Structure formats: C-alpha cells, structure tokens
Amino acid sequence: MTSPDRLVILDRDGVINQDSDSYVKCLAEWVPYPTAIQAIARLSGAGWMVAVATNQSGIARGYYDEATLDAMHAELNRRVGEAGGRIDYIAWCPHGPDGGCDCRKPLPGLLNEIRLALGMKTLAGSWMVGDSLRDLQAGEAVGAHSVLVRTGKGERTLAENPELADQASATRIFDDLSGFVTWLLDQQYP
Template identity: 75%
Template sequence: MPSPDRLVILDRDGVINQDSDAYVKSLEEFHPYPSAIAAIGRLCQAGWMVAVATNQSGIARGYYNEAALGEMHAELRRRVAEAGGELAHIAYCPHGPDDDCDCRKPLPGLLEQVRDALGLEHLAGSWMVGDSLRDLQAGETQGCRNVLVRTGKGERTLAKHPELAARGSETRVFDDLAGFVDWLLADQAQ
C-alpha cells in the first residue's frame, strides 16, 4: 500500500501554472511554470507520488467546460511525463462558492477524493502545497504538512496572513514549487 508520507498534493493554479484573476479558461491560457513541471518530474523519480487538488469554479460560472479542463489536464500530464514524472491523480471541484458542495477547498472533499483514489487510509504526514489560505486549511483538515509558495496568489496570502511565515509556524514557505522540492529532496537525503 502506498504511504501518505511519500505523497505531495499540489494546488494547480499558481503552484503548477500561472494563475489569472480572469480564470485559466483554455489550453491557450494554460501556462505551466517550467520549473514546476521539472520539480514534479524530480519528485516522481525520487519515489514520491504527486497528486493535484484544484478548485475550478470557472466551470460553475460558465467560463469554460469540463472538456476544456480535460484538455488542460491532458497537456499537464503530457508535460509531466516528458519530465519523467506521473500525476497519480487529479481531483477538481467544478462547483461555485454557493453550490453547497463538500469538495471546494477549504472543505476536505478534494483531498478525500485523492486519498480514496490512491487507496490510502489517511493523508496524515503527506504534504499539501498551495498558494492560498484555503489550500492550507484543506490540508489541515487531513493532517497534512503545509507548504505555501510565493507564486500565484502566494505573496497576497502572505501579506494578509503574515503569521504563516512567522517563526514557529507549522507552514513552510518557499519561493516556488521547485524551491520546496529542492528542500524536500535534500532533507530526505540526510
């Protein structure tokens, strides 16, 4: 059985690819950070499982449909494979903030979908990497170790919640996904 201690769950927009306040609505607007794709590949090659948990309320808002999202995720999987990696699972919430679902982060549903899809009993000890407070709150519901990246909305999140970067905070802060992966792989090598 896979171990949650070897799982990294990533938010998508702002962590893996450039975010947009106007939503990432199509393959043409989907711009992965090359360093993030390479970092995912390195994680996988080092024996880690990598999954994605992403709110995609643009579907509920009518900005794009699930077919467009599927094209973006197919391209993401292709690029990760080119980098020598594989995404174990992609969970997404297509609902809007008023849809009363249980999967929109910060609620736990997306992470529970990842847990179930990977056949894990729990996610305690896994890593949740995001650029917003809701990502970290979702991770906390499952006992994940939290990481905030400064890309995407990360700087805005830090400006609103400076306690996340304060000494003694349980949240680790990195410039980007590649910085976290550098630290994680070096830490595991010790």
C-alpha cells in the same frame, strides 16, 4: 498500500501554472511555470506520489467546460510525462463558492477523494502545497504538512496572513514549487 509520507498534493493554478484573476479558461491560457514540470518529474522520479487538488469554479461560472479542463489536464500529464515524471491523480471541484458541495477547498473533499483513489487510510504526514489560505486549510483538515509558495496568489496570501511567516507557524514557505521540491528531496526521507 501507499504511505502518506511519500505523497505531495499540489494546488494547480498558482503552483503548477500561472494563475489569473479572470480564470484560466482555455488551453492557450494554461501556462506552466518553467520549473514546475521538472519539479514534479523530480518528485516522482524520487519515488514520491504526486496528486493535484484544484478548485475549478470557472466551470460553474460558465467560463469553460469539463472538456476544456480535461484538455488542460491532459497537457499537464503530457508535459510531466515528457519530463520523465507522472501525476498519480487529479481531483477537481467544478462548483462555485455557493455550490454547497463538500469538495471545494478549504473543505477537505478533494483531498479525501485523492486518499480513496490512491488507496490510503490517511493523509496525515503528506504534504499540501498551495498559494492560498484555503489550500493550507484543506491540508490541515486531513493532517497534511502545509507549504505555501510565493507564486500565484502566494505573496498576497502571505501579506494578508503574516502569521504564516512566524517562527511558530507549521507552514513552510518557498519561492516556488521547485524550491520546495529541492528542500524536500534534500531532507533524505526514507
């Protein structure tokens, strides 16, 4: 059984790839951050499991379909694989904000899907990396450590929630995914 303290869960848009207020609707619009793919490869190369939990309400809104999303995720997996890494699981929510589902972040449904898929009893002690408050809230609901990156909507999230930068906050803040991964791997986890 995999230990949750060796799992990093990533939001997708704004953490791994550039985000867009008009949605990432096709493979041509899916543009990874230059250092994100390498960061994922470094994590998995160091023995960490990596999962992705992503809200994809563009499906419910009719902006793209599941086949298009599958193509984006296949490209993500291909690039990470070429860099020498792997993504262990990708969970996504196709519902809109009024969909009435239990998987759309900030609800923890996607994270629980990851937990079950990876055969874990708990996600307490894992890491949830996101660029929005709802990412952090989903992670907190399952006992994950919270990490906010400044990429994507991260700067806006920080401006709207200045308490996240407070010394008393449990949320760690990094410029990007690569900065977090460098810090995490430097912590000399067993």
